[in-house]
Amino acid sequence: MKDGPNIPLSTGCRDTPVLRERGQREVFCGLTGIIWLHRKMQDAFFLVVGSRTCAHLLQSAAGVMIFAEPRFGTAILEEKDLAGLADAHEELDREVARLLSRRPDIRQLFLVGSCPSEVIKLDLARAAERLTRVHAPQVRVVNFSGSGIETTFTQGEDACLAAQVPIMGDTDARELVVVGALPDVVEDQAKALLNDLGIDKVSFFPSRTADALPEIGPNTVFALTQPFLGDTHAALTRRGARHISAPFPFGEVGTTQWLAAVAAEFGVDQDLFDRVTAAPRARAQKAIAAHRETLAGKSVFFFPDSQLEVPLARFLVNECGMDALEIGTPYLHKALCGPDLDLIPQGPIISEGQDVDKQLDRALSANPDLTVCGLGLANPLEAQNLRTKWAIELVFTPVHFYEQAGDLAGLFSRPLRRSEMLHFEAAE
Amino acid sequence: MKLTVWTYEGPPHVGAMRVATGMKDLHYVLHAPQGDTYADLLFTMIERRDHRPPVTFTTFQARDLGSDTASLFKDACLDAYERFKPEAIIVGASCTAELIQDDPGGLAETMGLPIPVIPLELPSYQRKENFGCDETFFQIVRHLAQPQEKTPHLTANILGPTGLGFRHRDDVTEITGLLEELGVTVNVAAPMGASPVEIARLPAAHFNVLLYPETAEAAARWLERNHDQPYTKTVPIGVGATQDFIAEIRTLAGLEGRSDISRLRLPWYAKSVDSTYLTGKRVFIFGDATHVKAAARIARDEMGFEVCGLGCYNREFARDIRALGREFGVDALITDDYLEVEAAIMEAAPEMILGTQMERHIGKRLGIGCAVISAPVHVQDFPARYSPQMGWEGANVIFDTWVHPLVMGLEEHLLHMFREDFEFHDDAGASHHGGHPGPRVEGGQPPVGDADSPRDISGSMEAGVPVVQTDGSIVWEEAAERELKKIPFFVRGKAKRNTEAFAVERGMSEISIETLYEAKAHFAR
Ligand code: SF4
Ligand code: SF4
Numbered sequence: 001m002k003d004g005p006n007i008p009l010s011t012g013c014r015d016t017p018v019l020r021e022r023g024q025r026e027v028f029c030g031l032t033g034i035i036w037l038h039r040k041m042q043d044a045f046f047l048v049v050g051s052r053t054c055a056h057l058l059q060s061a062a063g064v065m066i067f068a069e070p071r072f073g074t075a076i077l078e079e080k081d082l083a084g085l086a087d088a089h090e091e092l093d094r095e096v097a098r099l100l101s102r103r104p105d106i107r108q109l110f111l112v113g114s115c116p117s118e119v120i121k122l123d124l125a126r127a128a129e130r131l132t133r134v135h136a137p138q139v140r141v142v143n144f145s146g147s148g149i150e151t152t153f154t155q156g157e158d159a160c161l162a163a164q165v166p167i168m169g170d171t172d173a174r175e176l177v178v179v180g181a182l183p184d185v186v187e188d189q190a191k192a193l194l195n196d197l198g199i200d201k202v203s204f205f206p207s208r209t210a211d212a213l214p215e216i217g218p219n220t221v222f223a224l225t226q227p228f229l230g231d232t233h234a235a236l237t238r239r240g241a242r243h244i245s246a247p248f249p250f251g252e253v254g255t256t257q258w259l260a261a262v263a264a265e266f267g268v269d270q271d272l273f274d275r276v277t278a279a280p281r282a283r284a285q286k287a288i289a290a291h292r293e294t295l296a297g298k299s300v301f302f303f304p305d306s307q308l309e310v311p312l313a314r315f316l317v318n319e320c321g322m323d324a325l326e327i328g329t330p331y332l333h334k335a336l337c338g339p340d341l342d343l344i345p346q347g348p349i350i351s352e353g354q355d356v357d358k359q360l361d362r363a364l365s366a367n368p369d370l371t372v373c374g375l376g377l378a379n380p381l382e383a384q385n386l387r388t389k390w391a392i393e394l395v396f397t398p399v400h401f402y403e404q405a406g407d408l409a410g411l412f413s414r415p416l417r418r419s420e421m422l423h424f425e426a427a428e
Numbered sequence: 429m430k431l432t433v434w435t436y437e438g439p440p441h442v443g444a445m446r447v448a449t450g451m452k453d454l455h456y457v458l459h460a461p462q463g464d465t466y467a468d469l470l471f472t473m474i475e476r477r478d479h480r481p482p483v484t485f486t487t488f489q490a491r492d493l494g495s496d497t498a499s500l501f502k503d504a505c506l507d508a509y510e511r512f513k514p515e516a517i518i519v520g521a522s523c524t525a526e527l528i529q530d531d532p533g534g535l536a537e538t539m540g541l542p543i544p545v546i547p548l549e550l551p552s553y554q555r556k557e558n559f560g561c562d563e564t565f566f567q568i569v570r571h572l573a574q575p576q577e578k579t580p581h582l583t584a585n586i587l588g589p590t591g592l593g594f595r596h597r598d599d600v601t602e603i604t605g606l607l608e609e610l611g612v613t614v615n616v617a618a619p620m621g622a623s624p625v626e627i628a629r630l631p632a633a634h635f636n637v638l639l640y641p642e643t644a645e646a647a648a649r650w651l652e653r654n655h656d657q658p659y660t661k662t663v664p665i666g667v668g669a670t671q672d673f674i675a676e677i678r679t680l681a682g683l684e685g686r687s688d689i690s691r692l693r694l695p696w697y698a699k700s701v702d703s704t705y706l707t708g709k710r711v712f713i714f715g716d717a718t719h720v721k722a723a724a725r726i727a728r729d730e731m732g733f734e735v736c737g738l739g740c741y742n743r744e745f746a747r748d749i750r751a752l753g754r755e756f757g758v759d760a761l762i763t764d765d766y767l768e769v770e771a772a773i774m775e776a777a778p779e780m781i782l783g784t785q786m787e788r789h790i791g792k793r794l795g796i797g798c799a800v801i802s803a804p805v806h807v808q809d810f811p812a813r814y815s816p817q818m819g820w821e822g823a824n825v826i827f828d829t830w831v832h833p834l835v836m837g838l839e840e841h842l843l844h845m846f847r848e849d850f851e852f853h854d855d856a857g858a859s860h861h862g863g864h865p866g867p868r869v870e871g872g873q874p875p876v877g878d879a880d881s882p883r884d885i886s887g888s889m890e891a892g893v894p895v896v897q898t899d900g901s902i903v904w905e906e907a908a909e910r911e912l913k914k915i916p917f918f919v920r921g922k923a924k925r926n927t928e929a930f931a932v933e934r935g936m937s938e939i940s941i942e943t944l945y946e947a948k949a950h951f952a953r
Contacts, residue, residue, distance in 0.1 A: 073431050147461070
């Protein structure tokens with residue numbers, strides 16, 4: 001088999017009919033996004049207004065990061081808060097005041113809605129306005145929902161970002177905003193590449209600090225690094241900014257096409273583009289090739305989890321030579337994922353939503369070489385002899401752009417290599 | 429409203445899941461939004477179960493509210509019955525479903541399923557996980573236990589073990605063996621391992637052995653009242669407590685059976701001279717009431733420690749633990765706020781903590797060793813090897829576990845002799861722990877050995893690891909050095925070594941960002 005990307009001949013999967021499921025789902029709610037957002041936004045605190053369940057979810061999903069005092073917490077609603085709503089607002093004001101006096105480093109406070117706060121119709125938007133008045137200018141208070149009745153997993157980040165768009169300042173400058181929380185090291189790489197292409201006015205959203213929140217206006221263009229940012233995309237568009245559509249920057253091909261779309265927008269000439277990208281492209285190809293040996297010709301099945309499924313399937317199919325059997329996603333945003341869908345040859349089932357028991361039946365009968373799924377399903381599937389990659393790692397690990405392309409492939413090849421390494425039978 | 433960061437107990441429906449997941453042929457239909465399915469990972473990842481918990485979540489969404497969450501619930505019930513064919517179903521609501529008041533119990537009853545349907549009322553805004561276990565098991569027993577003759581031979585039930593319990597698996601094995609030695613056969617161990625059909629047979633036993641009051645006391649009391657089954661009051665953790673337990677069994681059973689103590693090593697290990705250094709070590713004990721009570725007695729009477737503070741997080745047992753505090757001459761701390769626990773530990777300044785996963789983290793932050801004695805616990809507290817807490821082997825396990833965080837005897841002398849030695853100082857910790865002694869960084873030491881777990885996204889964590897030391901021959905360019913610092917600390921050392929090796933091999937004298945990434949690609953496998 002030849003190395004390098006498979007360029008599909010067909011029109012891809014964009015028009016493949018989508019299997020829509022509305023049964024039991026096995027996914028996190030949007031609160032989970034807080035776990036990476038609070039590390040990214042260094043002067044922000046995320047205060048969930050919810051139940052003991054919400055606190056327990058954050059704790060269970062945060063797992064290893066428990067050792068630092070986190071910048072998130074849950075204001076747990078109690079019986080007495082449920083009885084009379086007036087009280088709940090007073091209690092919230094008191095908890096916020098106490099929190100902010102203990103953490104003077106906090107510049108932005110997110111009041112995060114949950115299922116219970118929404119069901120009892122606790123108006124956190126109003127609370128945010130009120131609290132902003134009280135604590136301005138030191139602290140800005142913003143509200144978004146991470147509830148499980150409204151949001152799935154990564155949609156929490158989308159809701160968080162979309163909620164910040166209205167407070168962005170105005171500008172007429174011609175600027176690029178790169179949208180989606182990236183690890184700092186990846187953000188710096190992206191910035192260096194863009195600068196080398198001669199694109200100097202670049203800002204990142206979410207910003208590391210409150211002061212660095214990008215400004216926005218009719219001359220702003222933005223590029224998404226994550227496929228789950230539908231509401232943020234809509235909010236930015238409403239403010240007059242224009243989206244640069246492209247495949248997502250995973251792997252060598254995804255990154256090159258993403259950069260090329262941005263470069264075209266800024267009129268970067270082809271020679272410069274080639275000069276800047278040649279070396280990192282070659283490195284990315286080389287790093288992927290090492291894993292491609294393990295992955296090529298193997299089949300993969302995606303359970304819905306982070307909405308990263310389509311671009312990741314694109315990467316695995318195109319650049320690692322895998323066959324996708326089913327690409328399940330909690331929500332398919334065709335406008336954003338279209339360019340990636342175009343690059344995936346027809347064949348896989350594309351499913352949206354979930355009916356977990358039926359999907360498990362499909363996975364078991366498809367018998368894929370690798371199954372990408374959530375933490376709740378991984379070990380049970382391993383026990384049924386499927387190799388799995390648990391998906392949450394894909395949002396916690398640096399995986400975007402050239403220098404991480406090999407790591408990304410490695411996340412998928414490791415379970416396969418591992419199963420080849422393990423032997424428990426007698427020597428004879 | 430109460431601000432919480434880390435919690436000792438989950439919500440009560442998680443307690444119900446622990447009971448259901450421990451059992452066989454039972455199914456739990458839980459009216460709950462999709463996000464609540466996170467609880468599955470507690471069992472599949474932390475406890476490493478190879479099956480999904482037998483729980484169907486209705487996963488209603490905002491658009492279902494007001495229209496028909498009730499029929500969603502009924503459909504889920506019917507699907508679960510048809511797909512899993514359980515012997516009985518328990519039904520209930522999570523915190524959110526409690527607010528929409530669909531009454532899962534009432535709905536399920538009207539469905540006419542041909543198996544017992546047991547409704548659970550677990551008040552999510554008042555109670556917590558342990559209550560959820562206790563109440564769920566009680567309801568299951570109350571609905572299913574059948575009046576019947578006692579077995580002709582002497583039998584007992586073991587009550588209390590659940591899914592996700594701290595060492596429950598091994599405690600059941602150990603106590604089953606101990607009872608056998610004494611001449612008592614186990615009729616049913618429940619909830620863990622039991623099916624609804626076996627629950628029906630509980631009343632056939634002559635008495636009950638209550639291993640964990642937190643999770644099964646309500647059921648034990650009910651069985652005592654309604655089926656004439658007395659239950660044991662001593663929890664056999666530690667040498668003395670195990671002896672008391674045996675005495676209790678003898679009385680209950682009217683037996684003279686003996687237990688073979690030839691494999692009990694704790695007393696000799698505690699007496700042997702190397703253990704002299706354990707004398708008067710100041711320990712702070714925190715966890716669930718049952719384990720704290722047991723640990724306090726072991727610490728004082730069997731290890732020769734001084735208990736300088738104790739407490740529990742489950743208020744249901746506040747009275748017992750306050751009394752225990754008086755016995756030990758300390759003020760018992762009853763709280764589920766880990767910040768209060770941390771403050772109390774700082775105040776008491778113990779040499780070791782006996783606690784939960786939470787105290788282990790507190791210990792890391794404060795630079796104090798910690799041995800885990802109680803739930804909540806993390807994945808490494810579900811060991812592959814046999815390691816009970818109860819009975820004779822449990823005592824052996826406890827000796828080993830508690831000594832581990834402490835500096836060994838001879839080593840302690842050396843520390844005193846070389847107090848000024850820069851890498852051999854008081855804060856250095858026990859040498860047999862390898863790696864990572866050293867500075868008490870704000871935020872604590874990273875957990876060693878978790879390098880393949882989810883990463884810190886900002887890459888900006890402080891760490892006590894020196895980043896770049898040039899050794900003369902190779903120079904790191906400033907930008908490359910900065911780049912290196914952005915790499916998560918637990919792989920940074922390796923990245924540095926690899927890059928330098930790569931550069932040396934190619935006869936380079938300077939390392940640029942480019943080199944760093946060339947090397948990374950080179951070592952990509
Ligand atoms: S990092 Fe280690 S100690 Fe910390 S929560 Fe995870 S397993 Fe427990
Ligand atoms: S699904 Fe709702 S109730 Fe459950 S953890 Fe998420 S926000 Fe909280």
